[in-house]
Amino acid sequence: MPYLTAVVALLSVMCLLTLVLTLGVIRRLREHTKLMDALYEAIDLMGGPPGPRGALGAGELVGEFDATTMDGDRVTRELLPEGAVVAFLSADCGGCRDQLPEIASWAAAQERRQVVAVLDARSGDPEELVTALSPVARMIVGDDVPAVGKAFGVQAFPTFYQVSAGGRLLAVEGRISRLRVGSPA
Template sequence: MSYLIAVVALVGALCVVDLVLTLGVVRRLREHTKLLDALYEAVDLMGGPPAAGGRLGVGDVAGDFEVTTADGARLTRDLLPEGTVVAFLSPDCRGCHERLPAFASWAAGQNRSRVLAVVDDRAGDPTEMIATLRPVAQVIVDGAMSGAFGVQAYPTFLQVAAGGRLLASAPEISRLPAGAPA
């Protein structure tokens, strides 16, 4: 009987040690997440890395483009209104699907002419994203348009001035000046 009590006590002690170690790992992961968030903020405040390699930095102007929205309207870089938010999304991107509801909710409270969703049609079926975004944003289905803005990863959210000059870039809508809650 005492042997059984000793085994139960040992297993219980091992479980407690495992729990303490797991909580330590979770705490450490949270610290790393905060550090990575701070790094994102620092890079965004500095305008991101230099424009070399195709990525636009704050103040750079997007390349020329001429596209047609899902509603049939013609859009060019020079037709972008001041403060336009441009979201680059891809149907095969898990992060894009995770951020889609928050972006659509944010966009529903905005002037539709100042919200542009660019859905990459080179990978996956864009039908679901288009259906979600079309009521709240101008939707463009064109994978090549990411080149005009130097987008290298999905999702990417940009805020641009009239004429396509980059004002801000972020991996989430809430990190843009336009996306921050009032």
């Protein structure tokens, strides 16, 4: 019987030690995640390289494009109103789906003509994005998407561009909440 008690005590100590070590690893991973987020934030604030969001940066002129929205409206670089936001989203983008409630809420607080959502639906089902955004944004889906993406130099999804009248970029961001326009969500 003393042998069995010693084994149980040893196993209890080992389990407790394992639990303490696991909690330490989790705490360390959380600290690491915060540091990585801070690093990415610092890179964004410093302007970073022309990527990862887009090949064009603030101050540059968007390339020529001519597209038609789902409502039949024509959209070109010259027809974008002052301060318009052009959101590039993809149907198979997890980050796009994660930000969808925030994007829809933000866009609902803007004039619909000020928000253009360009949706790459080649590799996924766009229904969720179209349903959420078509009431609050002009939607470009289909054959025009590659040309519009090329004009803006899109390299990642989601990417949000704020443009001046005539198509000069005012800001390029990976989150809608980072744009300094309109009413925040």
